[in-house]
Amino acid sequence: MIDRTVEAVVLAADALGPPPGGAAALRRRLEALVAAGVSAAVTTGASAAHSGDLLRSRPAGPGRLLLVCRHGGEVYELGPRGPVRVGRRVPSAADDAALDRAVTAIRARLDGRGVVSRRVPGQVGRRVVGVRWPDRARLAGPAAATLVRDLAAGAVAAAGLPDVRVSAGATHVDVSLADRGDAMRDLLVRFASRGIGPGLVLVAGDFAHTGDDTALLVPELDRAVVVSVGAGRPGGRARPAVRHRPGGWATVLALLDEQLDRRRSARVPCVDEDPAWVVVETGADRLRHRVTETLFTLGAGGLATRGSVEEDGPEAAPLTVADGRYTARGPAQHLLPGPQWAALDIDPPPAADRRVLDLRTGVLYRQTGEGGPPIRTLRLVSADSPGLAALCAEGPAGRLTGGAPLRAPAAGPRSDGRSWTTGDAGGCVWGRTADAGTGAVITAAAVQAEAVAGGLRTVSRFAVFADRDAAGRARRAARRGFARVLAEHRAAWALRWEDVDIRIPDAPADQLAIRFALFHLWGTAARHDECAVGARGLSGTGYGGHVFWDADAYVLPAVVSIDPDAATAMVRYRLRRLPAARAAARAAGRRGARFPWESAVSGDDVTPNAGYLGGTRVPIRTGELEEHITADVAWAAVHAATWTGTPERLTGEWAPLLTETARYWASRIRLDAGGNAHIDRVIGPDEYHEDVDDNAYTNVMARWNLRAAADLAAVPDDERAGWRELAGRLADGFDPATGRYEQFAGYRLLAPLRAADVGEPPVAADVLLGRARVAASQLIKQPDVLMLHHLVPDETATGSLGPNLDFYLPRTTHGSSLSPAVSAALLARAGRPDEALHLLRHAMDLDLGDTTGTTAGGLHVAALGGVWQAVVAGFAGVRVRGSVVHLDPCPPAAWPRFEVRFRCLGRRIRVAVDAAAVAVHTDAPTWLQVGGSPPRRCGGWTRFPRRSRP
Amino acid sequence: MTRVLAPLDPTSAVEATATALARLLAADVRHVDPRDLAAGVHDRDVVAAVVSAEPGGALAPDGWERVAGGADRPVAVVPRLRRPPVTIDRVLVPLDGSPESAAAAADTVGLCAAGGADLVVLHVFDARTVPRYWDQAAHARADWEREFLARWCAVPGARLHLRSGVPGEHVADVARVEAADLIALGWSGTLAPGRARTVRRTLAEATVPVLLIPAGLR
Incomplete structure (x- = not known):
């Protein structure tokens, strides 16, 4: 049919x-x-x-x-x-009046054409006008109906009733408000x-x-x-x-x-190839195969699978990993590859295909296209049932078979002690990868059904990754069937997009890229108990799954407005690693807790001690010196508590994150003879300059950390007072004459190179010029001083964003993938939205366009988080202070209208911006402050006039 | 049978290179009058030719440029060598990360690998090819390198040597550092002004034969 x-x-x-x-x-x-x-x-x-x-x-x-x-x-x-x-x-009195006016107008118009009409008793919200033609011959045929409809529509338009709808046949006119x-x-x-x-x-x-x-x-x-x-x-x-x-x-x-x-007959379902929601790859460019695998990663509930093709091949790097399951030791620690569940036997392998990632429903669809009956597959990692993954396939029976439903992992570095075991029981196959050293285990059970009819083979597979009852759950999923599993999964995704989304009618490519970022943020930060977000998330082997400050300063601020429980779980990941952080502080001769630059399963520092800048082997000192992460962890906890409207956590369960980090800074700070406080020998976010003193970012974040702990923590008064005293003495490099912060002591004396002197940003200047040359220059890798204006604007001098943007942005090479999106957010806040969008597009294209040649190793998750931050905090201008949501939109010219949906303070909020107004919808009464207006408690839709910005 | 073309009465360096190259490529050496090299290189059974880099010498009376410039096969240009190669155990393959250079080298690289040679790929980051982002020096290279090799030289066992700067400045030096016996270098086939800077510089500095592979060769 x-x-x-x-x-x-x-x-x-x-x-x-x-x-x-x-x-x-x-x-x-x-x-x-x-x-x-x-x-x-x-x-x-x-x-x-x-x-x-x-x-x-x-x-x-x-x-x-x-x-x-x-x-x-x-x-x-x-x-x-x-x-x-x-x-x-339910029509209002005004609606009824409009309908009556419409009927009067229509009847008058018909009467003018000699058509007899009468009002027929109608229904609520509807009127019917009966029509009788004087010439019976004209009653027949569509021409009569068209004429009646045109007459009626013309009458309604002339009466100035745009909301009234008219439909008509040859014998009646139906008038309604819908x-x-x-x-x-x-x-x-x-x-x-x-x-x-x-x-x-x-x-x-x-x-x-x-x-x-x-x-x-x-x-x-x-x-x-x-x-x-x-x-x-x-x-x-x-x-x-x-x-x-x-x-x-x-x-x-x-x-x-x-x-x-x-x-x-278990035929493969279809996807709606709505260009606003799908990312399509034809497979024609073989160089993009591994990139596509990364882009098409499906993740939910802490489980993720790369979007590899189903068949074996030299250009495939299939991988399934689970949040928090690591193998190996020390710096070599990396995510443990789990059982492969999405492989099929296809012989001969497809020579051409078309693959569609549907962001709206979280499914990956494939159809081969080399002529003849196609092979079609559709897979999902369930957003409705954590740990469940399902695959449906069909193709010529002689070419496609299901084969083993669970297979040994293929990708990822090998490590001693890693094992793979498999077996079957009760119609269910199980597979397990394990690391004897770390004790990490990933267990899956799968049920598979195959059938052949008319030369077409269909395969349905249900795999459950769980420590307990995996086989039982897989059997139950198989009994529900793929169609039901898919329906439930789609519905779960629909709920997500209902609450969190971006709509930019005039910039569909931007809209798709931002939705892509949201899609993968959901897939990456997807656990609600404890969530470890690595630099490449769960989408590849890059960075070993190690957790950096990316998680705290870039991903969490995005995730908290997408899935507040996942942000809470990210804080919990840090909280549960406090013992290791305390031990690290003790080992360094300090008090409190010092969080590691790179963290994995235990919270011990897993930063390697050597690496490469391009081809040059260099010592890695970030583990030793990039200490701002300790304040970043505390900041993330405060930010999460603020956005979720749960400040009580900061004096309860999460309090140690504030007090222990403050104690670390108090013991780390040096007082000089004049009583001024300093932090010596650190690396700031700008990693071009190592081993510097009084890095503005580190010092101001430490100051913020001390003050926040003093305000909130239940500690003795003398300790609290000591923190405040120290915070007040900390050098921050601010020069009131210029309105600028000096990035670190002596920065102003460096060679005044600008990024444009090296190349068009983004550019990895350290790779091009070498470490010594960039260290001797004012080139910076990413926002450092400016990161303060992004994270802790209240700790920076009033009016200092503009002067620091003017000074530091031209010196920023954006050689870190973290840089463009946050810079975009800051530019938007500074009223420079078009420059902001230019930079944001670099971030949006980073993975979709594989612009740096490393997306095959995994998504740049911090950049994805930065994209969403730039939209929410930048263009929509959202900030939460106490129980008030502040909004100050500043959209770029290319976005004359946009709507952003997000979550905060336990509310679901929609902000629709156009040239004239900011319309805000909240699902429960919420304090809103829009532009410079006083705070108002609003529920439902509220319109605010757009304020003109200088 | 495939052949490596070499001039009659060769110097020991050219003869040694031809013999070693033939062994690597599973071919025979066929000697021809030096004046016939430019024409003979187009013969169907010829997989490569060998010519001296000495300008205007008896072994390349038309100059290596004329032989290599018109060739649709790889041509090994042999500089004055202190120690002519006995075998070619390691080949340095400079690649600029463009599909053209990888495609040009692909078949020859495949033959070298099949012949048992170690492959060392050289990539030099310059203003045109430097990555946009290099996030964490502790990790960035692993991802970048894995993908670079997978895209441009997916030969098992191939290693990558990375440098920054001007490519021509590095090829001969890296060949020395890596103890390569042969440099396999793609080129456009022309020495017109402004072109083939890397080829010129490499030939001027190399202490091992340089196998010039014409672009578009498959």
Whole structure:
């Protein structure tokens, strides 16, 4: 019939009339589809009371069955306990007045053409005008209906009633505040809430010529499958295209049977290739294969799998890893590769393919394309059921087989003590990787089903990664079936995107790149108990999964507005490693806790002691000197508590993160003879300059750390007073005359090189020029002083952002992938949004365009976090102070309208910005301060005028 | 049978290079009149030719430029050598990270690897090829190197030698440091002004034969 699996079905019943023989056959099919996860809707102009046998449906989910009555005036959901009204349009007095004015205008217009009309008793929110032509000959044919509709629409427009919708036939005019098109749009919104885009919708009805139901065919159905089952040929609408399959209700039932058959035979579902949501790779560029694997990583619940192709091949680096499961020791410690669950045997291997990552639903789809019957696969890592991964495949039986559902890991450095064991029991295969040294284990169990029919082999595989009951869960997932697992997964993703999203109608490429960042932030920081976010997340072997300050200063501030519980889990990762941090401080002869530059399973420092700048082997001193991370960890805890509206954590469970770090700084600071406080011999965020004294970033962050602990911690008064005293004495390099901070003592004396002298930023100047030359210059790798304005603006001098941007940005090479996005956020805050967008696009393209040749090793997760920070804190200007959300949007010219959705203070917040206003929606009363206006407690939508910025 | 073309009455260095190269490429040495080298290099069974770098000498009366410049096969240009090679055990392959240079070298590199030679790939970061980002020196090279080799020289066992600066300044030096017996260098086939700077400099400084591989060769 349509040779495609859809996830939602809309049946337009009006023009078809009642099903011959009753609705039982239709009802049975709809209930079966709903049980398989399909959403279905029947639209009718009748009231619920007159909707007949369909009301007797009692489907059980996970799909939904909707009855749309009165052209969308009322919507009922049919469930196991009967129909429940889930939507109703209630007209206001103004609405009724508008409808009456419309009827009057229409009748006058018809009267002027000699057409007799009368008002028919209508329904709530709707008016009907009956039409009688004086010349009976003119009643027939679509021309009459067109004429009536044109007359009515013209009358309504002339009356200045833009909200009134008109549909008409030859004998009547239907006047409402929402027409059938709105009813369809409402359905599409409801489907979208289940993760079903228009491209996965089948619409069936009689859409011949100008029949009433054609009004359902809104342009938003462009990618949908629309089938007209009436005898007459469908009209010539350009969008959406309508297929003609005459046969009435018999054809409708056949269409539904086809969908049931496709599910019964485990055919591979489809994806909605909405350009706003998909990243597509054709596989033609073999050099991008490993890059694509990284980009197409699927992650949820602390489990992630690279988007490798299913078959073995020299250009594949498949990898599945689990958050926090490490192997090996010391600096060589890296994430333990887990069992491979997504491999298939394909012989010969595909020579060409098309792969689609659907960000909206979190699935990876593939279709081979070398001619002949294609191989199609679809996989997911469940957002609904942590640890569950599922794969569905189909292809020629002689070419495709499922093979072993779990296989030994292939990628990742080898280490002593790593083992792979596998076996089967009770129809379930299990596999386990383990490291005898660290005790890390990744266990998976998988159930696989294969079938061959008509030369087509289908494979369904359900793998569960869990320490307990993996086999039981895999069996239960297999019993639910792929369609249901997929439906639940899609719905979970839909909930995420409902709360957190970006919409930029005029910049679709930016919108997609930002959604890509959100997608992978969800996939990376996905545990709610304890979450270790490595520099490359869970998407590759790069950086061994080691956790840097990237996690605290770049990823957490993004994640806290996406998934607050995951941000809390990131803080918990640090909290549980306090013993190691205390030991590190003791070993250095200090008090309190000193967090490691690179951290893995235990919290001991795993920073290597040597590395390379390009080809030059260099000693690595970050582990020894890049101490600001200790303050960054404390800052992340405070930031998370502030954004989640849980300040009590800072005096409770998380208090040691503040007190112990403050104690470290108190013991680390040197007082000179004049009583001034200094921190000697550190590396700041700008790693071009090592072993410097009084790095502004380190000192001001330490000062902030001391003051924050003094304000919050339950410690003796003398210790608290001591911290305040020290904080006040700390040198920060600020020069009131210039408004600038000196990055470290002596920086101003260095050779005044600018980034443009080296090349067009971003550029790794240290690789090009060598360590000594950049160290002797004022070139900087990434924001250092400016990072203070980003993280702790209240600790910087008022009005100092501009002078420091003017001075340091031209000296910034952006040779760190952390740099462009945060610089963009700062530029936006400084009222320079177009420059900000230019830099942000470097960050957005870093992985999507593999602009630095290392994406194959994993995503640059801090850059992804920086992108979201630049949107929320930069262009939308969001800050949280106490219980107040401050907003001060400053969008670039290329974004004349945008909407950002995020979470903070336990609320779901939407900010819609255009040239005139800032509209803010909160799901519960919230204190808002927009621009310079006084704080207001607002709920629902509130509009604020945009303030003009200097 | 495939052949390595070499001039008659060769010097010991050219003859030694031809013999060693033939052994590496599983070929025979065919000697021809030096004046016929430029034409003979196009013969179907010829996999490479060997010519002296000595300007205007009897072994390359037309100059190596004329032989190599018109060749559609690799041509080994042999400088004055203190110790002619007996075997070619290690080959240095400079690659600039462009598809063109990798494609030019691919077949020859494959033959060298099949012949058992160690492959050392040289990449020199210059203003054109330097990465945008080098995040953490403790880790950045591993990712970058793995992907560079996977893209441009996916031969098992190949190693990468990285330098920064002007490529021509490094090739001969790295060949010395790595004790390479042969440098396999892609080139455009022209010595027009402003072109082939790396080739000129390498030939001027190399102490091992330089196998010039014409761009577009497959």
